[in-house]
Ligand code: SF4
């Protein structure tokens with residue numbers, strides 16, 4: 317029986333590892349569709365952000381209650397993984413609670429901590445489910461939160477509740493079995509699961525073993541299925557929020573990257589630099605599709621938690637414009653996935669006749685942006701939707717001359733009068749003149 321379980325476990329682990337590996341390779345190559353962008357500066361500031369904002373969840377705490385509950389889930393996820401390690405070793409070797417004899421009393425303390433965390437995770441998930449589905453917090457029901465993003469969030473919350481319940485059920489049965497069967501190693505009393513013991517204590521030993529084994533298998537298959545599922549879901553942020561925070565844009569908010577080609581051209585017009593005509597195809601101004609964005613913009617799209625904090629702070633969205641910075645990130649990720657799936661099947665990939673601009677994100681959306689950076693400030697994992705919006709707008713303005721007519725007038729004025737207004741630059745101090 318143990319050998320059969322070991323064989324089944326090796327097969328389950330092998331299938332899950334294979335699926336996860338394939339997805340990791342796909343996600344990596346999707347991110348690599350973006351332009352290269354070497355980020356090697358300010359490594360100590362980046363490390364600080366990684367520790368405070370990703371590990372410490374600092375920006376989450378701007379909204380205290382959800383942050384605290386999210387913190388339980390986050391700590392629970394990290395710490396309970398130590399138990400998963402024991403599950404994996406037990407599954408491979410056919411042992412039961414292999415760490416217990418080595419850790420002695422510490423094992424009991426560890427298991428009690430896991431149980432407290434399991435209960436905290438369970439309660440936090442119940443709270444989040446109620447908040448999403450009963451209280452219907454508006455940011456979880458806005459236009460881009462169609463049925464799939466809503467289902468995705470609910471599925472994960474329900475899965476976590478069931479997985480945590482399975483741990484507590486398994487521990488309750490295990491404690492009874494420790495008094496009846498030598499195979500079940502003594503763990504010492506486990507406080508929280510002890511409350512469930514009266515539910516099972518009158519059952520036959522064979523039935524208890526079935527329940528304990530079922531809970532064990534349910535938990536480990538659930539964890540492995542969760543690990544595969546996460547790679548298709550917004551919950552990828554549990555891994556990518558860390559590199560995303562590290563590689564986030566550290567320039568002051570409001571700084572807009574120059575385009576080196578344009579800078580060189582302007583300097584040459586002013587006689588400040590001699591420009592040699594570059595060989596090969598001229599690059600594209602701005603971004604029309606995902607391959608015009610940088611790899612870190614694309615990684616940010618995979619890191620988005622779909623929390624909607626950005627959209628809830630966006631003045632354009634709040635005043636009824638069509639723009640939602642969360643949708644910008646979700647659309648970028650969806651386009652990456654579409655191109656990736658096409659390439660996987662040997663299809664046209666980026667040449668499928670679609671583009672991020674127009675097929676996913678409309679001009680009306682990007683034109684609604686005031687470049688205020690409120691979305692950047694609000695994001696708990698340092699995503700910058702504005703960078704993508706600005707690149708798309710650059711493309712529309714410079715490659716298509718497709719900006720609204722009023723903007724084109726402003727562009728002309730800046731070009732000729734060095735100011736947005738239609739006055740000669742020589743008249744710029746007239747406002748201070750006594751002869752106005
Ligand atoms: S920068 Fe644009 S998208 Fe971001 S909050 Fe401001 S208006 Fe909204």
Ligand code: SF4
Nearest residue numbers: 620621623624626695
């Ligand atoms: S961009 Fe940031 S704030 Fe906006 S939904 Fe994604 S994670 Fe949340």
